[in-house]
Amino acid sequence: MRLDHITYVAGRTLLDDVSVSFPAGKVTALSGPSGSGKTTLLSIAGGLLQATSGTAELGSGPDGQGGQDMWTGSGDPRPEVAFVLQVYGLVPILSARENVSIALRARGASPADADEAAEAALARFGIADLGERQVEELSGGQMQRVACARGFVVGAGVLLADEPTSELDEGNRGVVLAELREEAARGAVVVVATHDPAVVEACDLHIALDEGRVVQ
Template sequence: MGTLTVEDAAFGYGDGTPVLSGVAVTVRPGEVLAVTGTSGAGKSTLLRAMAGLLAPRSGKISVDGAPLTGRDHAVSLGVVLIPQDNGLAAILTAAENISVAVIATGGSPADARRRTSESLDALGLSGQANQLIDELSGGQQQRTAVARGLALRGKIVLADEVTSELDAANRQRVLDLLRAEAARGATVVFATHDPEAAAACDRELHLTDGVVTWPRP
């Protein structure tokens, strides 16, 4: 299981005006939800909150009915965030970035080797496995971040603008892999400003100026 529910929630940073308010959505295993909107609409804020990195000011976020209490709790429940800025360690190779993440979340060294090889191959990056992150192009770095996220085999996969630097072929590759995550039973939330990518998802949650404008309440 991995049903993710946001109930009438508002989010903000510090004491400032809420970035998002009145957000309500449920995403179930096997679904791919697109979160859409222009830059600054609140897509990344919502995914950060879903990942346990930002507590709601009101309302709540829960996984299978249990309120999410923070990032460590989210990780323990199998919530994986693939961030927009990729979050890769520049001093490590592509393969090392993935292996370290697998081991840190409880995988054995053998698991790490196998999952690293499989995920890099799935993203067309087998030839870049031993290259440092700084030696990779922006698109290759983005695909490495996706490979790391997929290697973690999350129950809930949150992908934040993970196709923004990719050409059409690699964008489709990533969309197919996110769909495959849903097919194995994961709950997938994909933030994107790309209408074609959003159209490939099961449902869409559209944000405008910090509120949900589609589907309408």
């Protein structure tokens, strides 16, 4: 994936001429202080936002060019994109398993197959026993792991995770990082926005933002 000369203005300039590559098969850390533009850049990379100027493409060539424009015109991500949102984005009236299963049902999976895969995805993050719990009954860390399970379960070609370990202890952080590596190992583009130096250290590549510009 390649983002070229991305600028995004919403009242003020949130991203200023940012050009970065996110290669398949690698885990890329996107770091920076609060307000540096990490979430905005992920949103443009995944097709949730349209850049004010510049291009975001998922390409098949070695330079990432000549591929699909990530912005489809609707604000909905392409089917090959999955997000782990910083705000979790879970449905409070559904159980943990249903929140994961719904991601597969939306892609055409049968209810039975979706539920089975959801159980396996929850198990990847050590919360298989919480499948029947309503989201509102879960702790922040448990909700974060459910959000990870939902993002990972679809086996997307592009996985964009926004602070996926912010509520987790060291052990569970390690579990999430290991699963991110598994997604990259199968050939996915994996990008992790984080403020945690330990997460940055565990990634293959590192891009730092500050005030909407690449600084590293």
